Amino acid sequence: MSAYCFGIDIGGTSVKCGLFLTDGTLVEKWEIPTRTENKGEGILPDIADTIKKKLEERKIAKDEVEGVGFGVPGPVNSKGVVLGAVNLFWGNKEAAKELSELTGLPAKVGNDANVAALGEAWKGAAEGAKNIILATLGTGVGGGIIVDGKILYGAHGAGGEIGHANINHQETESCNCGNKGCLEQVASATGIVRVAKKYLAASSEESSLRKIKNISAKSVLDAYKAGDKLAEKIMEKVGEDLGGALAIFSCVVDPEAIVIGGGVSRAGQPLLDCIQKYYKKYAFNVCKDTPIVAAKLGNDAGIYGAARLVIKEM
Amino acid sequence: MSAYCFGIDIGGTSVKCGLFLTDGTLVEKWEIPTRTENKGEGILPDIADTIKKKLEERKIAKDEVEGVGFGVPGPVNSKGVVLGAVNLFWGNKEAAKELSELTGLPAKVGNDANVAALGEAWKGAAEGAKNIILATLGTGVGGGIIVDGKILYGAHGAGGEIGHANINHQETESCNCGNKGCLEQVASATGIVRVAKKYLAASSEESSLRKIKNISAKSVLDAYKAGDKLAEKIMEKVGEDLGGALAIFSCVVDPEAIVIGGGVSRAGQPLLDCIQKYYKKYAFNVCKDTPIVAAKLGNDAGIYGAARLVIKEM
Numbered sequence: 171m172s173a174y175c176f177g178i179d180i181g182g183t184s185v186k187c188g189l190f191l192t193d194g195t196l197v198e199k200w201e202i203p204t205r206t207e208n209k210g211e212g213i214l215p216d217i218a219d220t221i222k223k224k225l226e227e228r229k230i231a232k233d234e235v236e237g238v239g240f241g242v243p244g245p246v247n248s249k250g251v252v253l254g255a256v257n258l259f260w261g262n263k264e265a266a267k268e269l270s271e272l273t274g275l276p277a278k279v280g281n282d283a284n285v286a287a288l289g290e291a292w293k294g295a296a297e298g299a300k301n302i303i304l305a306t307l308g309t310g311v312g313g314g315i316i317v318d319g320k321i322l323y324g325a326h327g328a329g330g331e332i333g334h335a336n337i338n339h340q341e342t343e344s345c346n347c348g349n350k351g352c353l354e355q356v357a358s359a360t361g362i363v364r365v366a367k368k369y370l371a372a373s374s375e376e377s378s379l380r381k382i383k384n385i386s387a388k389s390v391l392d393a394y395k396a397g398d399k400l401a402e403k404i405m406e407k408v409g410e411d412l413g414g415a416l417a418i419f420s421c422v423v424d425p426e427a428i429v430i431g432g433g434v435s436r437a438g439q440p441l442l443d444c445i446q447k448y449y450k451k452y453a454f455n456v457c458k459d460t461p462i463v464a465a466k467l468g469n470d471a472g473i474y475g476a477a478r479l480v481i482k483e484m
Numbered sequence: 485m486s487a488y489c490f491g492i493d494i495g496g497t498s499v500k501c502g503l504f505l506t507d508g509t510l511v512e513k514w515e516i517p518t519r520t521e522n523k524g525e526g527i528l529p530d531i532a533d534t535i536k537k538k539l540e541e542r543k544i545a546k547d548e549v550e551g552v553g554f555g556v557p558g559p560v561n562s563k564g565v566v567l568g569a570v571n572l573f574w575g576n577k578e579a580a581k582e583l584s585e586l587t588g589l590p591a592k593v594g595n596d597a598n599v600a601a602l603g604e605a606w607k608g609a610a611e612g613a614k615n616i617i618l619a620t621l622g623t624g625v626g627g628g629i630i631v632d633g634k635i636l637y638g639a640h641g642a643g644g645e646i647g648h649a650n651i652n653h654q655e656t657e658s659c660n661c662g663n664k665g666c667l668e669q670v671a672s673a674t675g676i677v678r679v680a681k682k683y684l685a686a687s688s689e690e691s692s693l694r695k696i697k698n699i700s701a702k703s704v705l706d707a708y709k710a711g712d713k714l715a716e717k718i719m720e721k722v723g724e725d726l727g728g729a730l731a732i733f734s735c736v737v738d739p740e741a742i743v744i745g746g747g748v749s750r751a752g753q754p755l756l757d758c759i760q761k762y763y764k765k766y767a768f769n770v771c772k773d774t775p776i777v778a779a780k781l782g783n784d785a786g787i788y789g790a791a792r793l794v795i796k797e798m
Binding site: 425460 | 559562662
């Protein structure tokens with residue numbers, strides 16, 4: 171195996187880049203801007219440039235590099251084709267092939283949430299696990315499923331799209347995806363705010379949240395941790411829906427660990443406890459003790475997982 | 485690759501055996517009784533005997549045999565260890581290792597529902613697909629997930645245990661597993677009868693089902709196909725719960741096809757249409773058109789899938 175590899179995480183505003191040793195040591199990380207003009211045509215050439223410069227700067231020969239892995243914010247199939255990435259202004263794109271041609275290095279691509287899951291399974295919260303579920307609680311709810319040490323891509327690149335698991339057939343408001351009742355409508359940062367506003371409107375119960383003008387997920391979680399009774403009810407609802415959904419996912423993939431990432435996960439152990447309580451209630455018997463842990467790599471999960479994509483079985 | 489392989493499906497009363505060519509051609513199938521006395525100690529030796537006799541009878545040398553795959557009614561981990569099989573009176577058992585030692589042939593084992601899924605993906609309803617979900621609607625609801633052409637075993641051998649996905653947090657009756665609200669409580673043969681009895685008790689609506697003494701899933705499905713209005717409501721409930729659950733599973737694994745097997749699937753297209761209607765309603769957008777098809781191999785799915793277990797990547 172070669173000594174080095176690159177892990178790249180393409181976001182809507184910046185591209186995170188990492189130079190790794192193939193044992194998982196992060197040698198250096200840096201960022202370049204994401205140029206989305208002209209349908210994002212410059213993004214892959216920019217990445218190729220920064221890689222070439224890094225190789226020159228560090229006097230690394232191409233044959234010392236195992237390859238370039240990269241994550242993109244959109245569905246990706248197992249053949250390395252990106253099936254549209256709205257934030258990059260990409261349509262369908264043979265992204266792996268293109269970056270390989272631009273760099274002269276082997277290249278592999280995955281969906282960003284899936285790639286982050288691979289990172290957490292490799293060097294993060296579930297280090298060494300071969301089978302995990304990652305749930306990323308951010309503006310939306312993303313996810314990634316690792317089976318046998320590999321990303322579960324899915325037939326349409328929708329493997330791990332757990333935010334759109336329809337868990338509430340009675341929901342009347344629409345999710346961004348067009349359906350009604352998605353997990354994301356409850357368990358994302360915006361979902362938590364939505365649930366909070368409903369609970370606040372439905373009762374006149376006293377709550378520190380009533381003094382806050384623009385309620386955020388963080389304000390709900392802070393009130394919850396401070397013992398606010400209404401915030402407790404809100405988070406019990408979120409915990410029950412999310413824990414219950416994870417229990418269903420467990421019946422499908424029976425993972426070694428469930429990793430919770432994204433901005434919301436910064437709420438830490440109280441949030442995990444609340445999820446775990448309901449997960450345990452609803453999970454199939456042999457899966458009840460599956461650990462639910464907080465993601466560890468933060469914003470670096472993407473570059474770690476991307477690097478792992480191009481490393482052969484260890 | 486060798487020319488032959490064996491596919492064995494161990495049930496509680498009989499062991500189905502198949503001699504295959506490694507291209508998937510079934511050469512011959514036969515059955516032997518399952519001897520469950522003495523904690524099922526004789527089961528694997530009996531299988532080894534019948535295999536040896538078959539090789540002698542057909543003058544096949546051991547080096548012409550790729551191996552023996554077998555399915556068992558219990559959880560199995562990816563290391564070939566059966567984690568208990570109640571109907572065989574087995575506790576934990578290194579079954580693959582034991583059968584390999586007894587036969588002098590490579591042996592691999594899987595859970596019977598998972599192995600059936602592999603059979604349907606190899607030579608059945610989803611022939612050639614690398615990623616499928618099988619839902620087996622029998623006395624209970626079993627399942628199997630095939631990812632990248634391989635069985636998803638899971639950390640506790642519970643991969644594909646979709647019958648125990650908890651889809652109804654309001655359920656008051658208990659499932660055999662101890663939880664309340666499992667998919668199996670609605671979508672199995674016994675589940676359909678349970679739902680029917682509830683609907684019959686809850687209204688005085690006329691129905692041909694009221695004339696039947698011992699209602700079975702078949703009688704409900706027959707009435708449904710004959711246009712009975714109450715049976716329609718019953719099957720809409722079953723279809724909504726099962727279609728909705730499959731839509732959730734699709735967000736996790738995004739399969740190429742969903743295969744419906746087991747005794748209940750004999751109801752054919754009307755049942756599939758009812759499931760598909762709700763699947764489509766609740767599935768994530770790119771997964772809405774995933775085909776839902778009836779299993780094709782019937783009772784032979786197990787021997788096909790078991791044979792496939794020991795065949796190297798094609």
